[in-house]
Amino acid sequence: MPIESEYYFDKVLMEDLITGLTKRYDRRRAGVHVSTLSMCPRQDVFKERDHPPLTSRELNFFTSGAASGAAIQSLADDENNGYYNRYNKNNNTEKKYFAEYLTNIGGFIQGHIDLWHKPTNTPIEIKTSRVTKEEKLPKSFHVDQLKSYMVGMSADHGILLYQLINKFEGDPFIKFVIKMTKKERDEMALMKIEDGIALIKAKAYKRPELARHVRYDSNFNDWLCKDCPWRQECDDINSKEIALRLKK
Helix, strand or coil: CCHHHHHHHHHCHHHHHHHHHHHHHHHHCCCEEHHHHHCCHHHHHHHHHHCCCCCHHHHHHHHHHHHHHHHHHHHCCCHHHCEECCCCCCCCHHHHHHHCCEEEECCCEEECCCEEEHHHCEEEEEEEECCCCHHHCCCHHHHHHHHHHHHHHCCCEEEEEEEECCCCCCCCEEEEEEECCHHHHHHHHHHHHHHHHHHHHHHHHCCHHHCCCCCCCCCCCCCCCCCCCCHHHHHHHHHHHHHHHHHC
16 A cells, blocks of 8 residues: 555544544534433533534444444334334335424424334434443433433433443343323423523523533533533633622
8 A cells, every 4th residue: 555545534534534434523513403402501601602623522422322323223124014214215295304404392402213103193302322231321411411302302201222342242232112191291391492592592692601501410521521611611600600699
């Protein structure tokens, strides 16, 4: 192989892949997304304000998760069994609406359902995990994301399907059935709408303090907050808010 080719693939290939991922994120992330509201909305404001470059870490998370999800979706590509997803061969308007662009939480919150079983009105969310013990699952933010889809679909139950990519003995798939009453769905809809409106305002005014954060949530602070490049700024915002409340 010529030296020029070696140099190209050594230095440029990863840059090309990350550029492709950046373009895909930019294309998909207009508006308010269910997944953003299930994580840390304030971090999303920081990202839009500062536009930090993506790295091989984000590329790794995207490719491993996307590969598993797309594979399972392709295997469930059977209209006769009632499954709908964005990879259905004859993707009509109904499929595209239900399986790709869910926009009926307040009319502005979007989501991408992995699978929808129409006969039973069951949204199915597919996740990969590196844990090997079932007791560490499900993750609260994954449950929240699935519940958001259940709200949008007016579904009283949904399925969270995990593929444990580091489990090589026994069944690597774990399924959790999540249930909600209509009252719970209505309450969550109001909470998500409030969250979404706050996020829109925070982005419009470039004021991260207007968006909800997860700094004191034990489900996030040992990994998401730990590696967050805006952790100190977030802590400073929270300290100021606490000081103002104490003065009142």
